Amino acid sequence: MKASFGDRIFEGINRAVLILITLVVLYPLVYVVSASISDPTYVNTGEMWLWPIDITLDGYRRVLDNPDIWTGYRNTIIYTVLGTSINLLLTIPCAYALARKDLYGRNFITGIFLVTMFFSGGLIPSYLIIKNLNLLDTPWVLIVVGGASVWNLIVARTFFQNTIPRELEEAAEVDGCSHISLFLRIIIPISGPIIAVMALFYGVAHWNQYFNALMYLQDRSLFPLQLFLREILIVNEMSANMMMDGDSMAAMAEQAKIADIIKYAVIIISALPLLILYPFVQRFFIKGILIGSLKG
Amino acid sequence: MNMYLQTWKKQIKRNWHLYLFILPTLSYFIIFNYLPMYGLQIAFKNFYPSQGIFGSEWIGFEHFERFFNSPSFWTIIQNTITISLYELALFPLPILFALAINELRNGMFKKSVQIITYAPHFISVVVVAGIIVSLVHPTTGIINKGIVLLGGEPISFMTEPAWFKSIYVWSGTWQQLGWNSIIYIAALSAINPELHEAATIDGATRVQRIWNINLPGIMPTVIILLILSIGSFMSIGFEKVYLLQNQLNMDSSEVIQTYVYRSGLLQAQYSFSAAVGLFNSVINLLLLVTINSIARKVSQTSLW
Numbered sequence: 001m002k003a004s005f006g007d008r009i010f011e012g013i014n015r016a017v018l019i020l021i022t023l024v025v026l027y028p029l030v031y032v033v034s035a036s037i038s039d040p041t042y043v044n045t046g047e048m049w050l051w052p053i054d055i056t057l058d059g060y061r062r063v064l065d066n067p068d069i070w071t072g073y074r075n076t077i078i079y080t081v082l083g084t085s086i087n088l089l090l091t092i093p094c095a096y097a098l099a100r101k102d103l104y105g106r107n108f109i110t111g112i113f114l115v116t117m118f119f120s121g122g123l124i125p126s127y128l129i130i131k132n133l134n135l136l137d138t139p140w141v142l143i144v145v146g147g148a149s150v151w152n153l154i155v156a157r158t159f160f161q162n163t164i165p166r167e168l169e170e171a172a173e174v175d176g177c178s179h180i181s182l183f184l185r186i187i188i189p190i191s192g193p194i195i196a197v198m199a200l201f202y203g204v205a206h207w208n209q210y211f212n213a214l215m216y217l218q219d220r221s222l223f224p225l226q227l228f229l230r231e232i233l234i235v236n237e238m239s240a241n242m243m244m245d246g247d248s249m250a251a252m253a254e255q256a257k258i259a260d261i262i263k264y265a266v267i268i269i270s271a272l273p274l275l276i277l278y279p280f281v282q283r284f285f286i287k288g289i290l291i292g293s294l295k296g
Numbered sequence: 297m298n299m300y301l302q303t304w305k306k307q308i309k310r311n312w313h314l315y316l317f318i319l320p321t322l323s324y325f326i327i328f329n330y331l332p333m334y335g336l337q338i339a340f341k342n343f344y345p346s347q348g349i350f351g352s353e354w355i356g357f358e359h360f361e362r363f364f365n366s367p368s369f370w371t372i373i374q375n376t377i378t379i380s381l382y383e384l385a386l387f388p389l390p391i392l393f394a395l396a397i398n399e400l401r402n403g404m405f406k407k408s409v410q411i412i413t414y415a416p417h418f419i420s421v422v423v424v425a426g427i428i429v430s431l432v433h434p435t436t437g438i439i440n441k442g443i444v445l446l447g448g449e450p451i452s453f454m455t456e457p458a459w460f461k462s463i464y465v466w467s468g469t470w471q472q473l474g475w476n477s478i479i480y481i482a483a484l485s486a487i488n489p490e491l492h493e494a495a496t497i498d499g500a501t502r503v504q505r506i507w508n509i510n511l512p513g514i515m516p517t518v519i520i521l522l523i524l525s526i527g528s529f530m531s532i533g534f535e536k537v538y539l540l541q542n543q544l545n546m547d548s549s550e551v552i553q554t555y556v557y558r559s560g561l562l563q564a565q566y567s568f569s570a571a572v573g574l575f576n577s578v579i580n581l582l583l584l585v586t587i588n589s590i591a592r593k594v595s596q597t598s599l600w
Contacts, residue, residue: 007502014399021393022409025416025470028427031438046441090324093317103314104307109322116325118527119581121332122573123553124560128338128349129331147324179313208420211535215561226422233426234539263430267423274418282411289478 036060036264044260059265062258069266072225079142079224080206087202090148092195095156096187099164110157117150123215130216141216142224146205152198155288159194160187197288200281204274225270232259232266339571352567359571368550375461376551379537380529382465387525390473391518394480395506413474425539428467429454454540457548464540464549468533479521480514487513519597527584530576552576 003011030050035043039054047053063069098106120126135141164187172182188195210226217223236259268275308315334349339359341352363369393413400406416424432439432453440450453459491509500508534553541549552572560569584599592598 004501010502011399014396015405018396018400018409021473022412025413025474028431028470029415031431032427044436046436046438049438049441090321094321097314097317100314103311104303109318112322113325116329118584119333119577120329121334121336122570122577123556124566124570124573125332125335125338125349126328127561128335128566129328132349133327145328147328148321153321179311179317183317204418208418208422210420210422211538215557226420229420229422229426230539233422234429260436263426267426271419271423278415278418279411282414286414286478290482 032264032267036268040261043264059262060269062262063265063269066262068220068223068228068231069225069269071221072223072228075139075222076207076225078139079209080203083143083146083206084199084202086143086147087149087152088195088198091152091156091198091202092188092191093183094148095153096160096164096183098153099157099160100169101166110154113150113153127215136216137218137222139222142206142209142213142222145212145216146209149202149205152201156194156198160191163190193284193287196281197284200284201288207274229266229270233263336570336574338567339574341567343567343570345566359568360575362568363572363575368555371547372550372552372555375548376530376532379461379464379532379551382461383468383532384525384529386465386469387522389469390476391480391514393473394477394484394514395510397477397481398484398510399502399506410474414478415474416471417475419471421533421536422539424467424471425536428463428540432463454542455544457545460540460545460548464537468536480517483514483517484510515595516597519591519595520599523584523587523591523599526587528580529583530580 034048034050034052036059037055037057038048038052039056040059042048042053097103098110100106121129130136130141130145135144168186169182172186177185208226209224210230213224213227214230217227338349338352340354340356341349342355343349343352347353397406397409400409419427431437432451434440434450434452437453439453444450451459453463487510491513492505495505495509530552532551532553534551534557537549537551538554538557541554553576556569556573556576559565559572588598588600
């Protein structure tokens with residue numbers, strides 16, 4: 001059927017608006033990539049506004065010479081790998097058990113989890129509990145805190161409810177297969193997609209986490225990458241921003257100058273694992289959202 | 297009651313493996329979520345670390361009174377509410393975006409729009425704040441270069457309190473617009489295509505079909521997400537606020553959560569800050585319950 005004139009106009013406007021939005025979203029990303037490989041002089045004068053000018057890897061060299069970045073990278077990798085493993089151990093078996101319709105009290109237990117989505121003790125009591133558990137200023141605090149998210153638990157539970165046929169469980173029971181061996185031998189092998197989705201959601205959260213580290217860590221040798229990034233990108237830059245309003249200190253200016261050279265490179269380096277993985281795994285993320293939205 | 301306990305006992309005996317799967321997670325939530333709720337009692341106490349949460353002395357609502365009477369109370373509340381309303385006003389944007397994407401035929405263009413607009417969701421809040429600070433820098437930032445090019449005066453966005461809320465809210469839109477639209481796109485794909493075929497035969501235009509078929513089709517999803525966002529109305533993404541905050545924009549940027557962090561952990565006024573935090577949580581809870589019951593009456597869609 002031929003589209004009417006009005007519909008064709010609609011189509012045109014719709015496309016134009018979407019192109020515009022996409023370009024606006026894309027621009028800062030392209031700018032950061034270009035700035036990271038351009039000579040900072042051109043970046044600061046605004047001559048470099050889209051494509052790199054006078055390509056240099058000086059920023060990257062300086063970032064890699066910075067011992068803080070290496071410390072941060074190492075710590076973040078440790079926190080992400082161990083943290084995500086704990087997340088999966090706490091999420092997948094529990095979600096599976098809660099998905100079993102024959103489990104007595106499943107709604108009650110789910111309720112206990114759900115309450116925490118809408119009410120929490122808040123910042124200070126959480127801090128005091130962590131302190132009392134002697135987790136303050138240890139690597140464990142970043143590995144254990146955020147051990148399971150209710151939202152992910154519900155998403156995984158929904159997945160199990162919708163994909164594991166009841167007959168499978170009954171057959172296993174008739175064969176005298178215990179819940180544990182059923183879970184390990186049958187459920188886990190067919191749950192690849194949900195485990196991947198969960199690992200990605202939790203992994204990204206660990207990688208990007210900064211506030212827990214800010215709250216719970218004092219020891220610089222334990223800092224994750226994001227805390228060092230904060231120093232380079234925010235603390236230095238803010239002081240540079242404020243300088244326009246009067247107080248200018250030579251030391252700060254010097255620091256800001258170095259930050260100028262490395263800030264874009266450091267952004268790229270910190271996001272590198274996600275940048276590389278994103279094109280391949282983005283469909284998994286979307287799948288995760290879709291599973292979750294089937295039944296909230 | 298006794299019968300109830302007995303059922304539990306019998307069930308646990310029969311399915312103990314399954315309960316074992318739940319136990320670690322349940323313990324985790326009890327330690328890291330329920331213990332802090334128990335710890336909230338310090339909001340009504342004069343907490344001294346040496347006396348512990350339980351041993352400190354009860355003083356009633358003194359900390360709440362002090363907060364309500366503090367000079368910054370109205371500034372903080374006003375900032376928190378203004379930013380929340382600002383965000384709520386932009387709540388329809390991901391819906392419109394999803395409706396627009398849904399009108400595209402499957403293909404390269406649609407895919408590219410989606411991949412690009414979802415990407416910023418994965419950038420850490422530190423990096424987002426860093427990008428903002430760099431882009432709006434008064435002398436070297438590209439945005440001010442553009443303003444100067446168009447004949448304007450450079451604006452010191454980060455130190456000008458009037459700009460803070462817009463920077464905060466719109467950078468959030470930049471980061472989450474695409475991602476937040478996914479759930480609506482999923483809801484749209486579940487709409488029966490026969491409805492559209494029938495409407496087309498009846499001569500409905502595209503705009504009419506969007507308005508009369510797509511929008512009502514995703515209404516339940518919209519309502520649930522609206523309830524959820526109102527239920528967290530007063531919890532602003534304070535991680536980003538804290539990063540973008542400085543001495544000069546503080547009048548416009550201090551919200552309840554950053555205030556709790558500052559007075560609680562940086563100045564060690566544990567009880568007072570716990571009281572402020574509790575005040576915030578209670579308002580959120582009241583809002584959630586209210587909006588949920590309104591939604592249940594008006595639209596039959598609700599969380600419970």
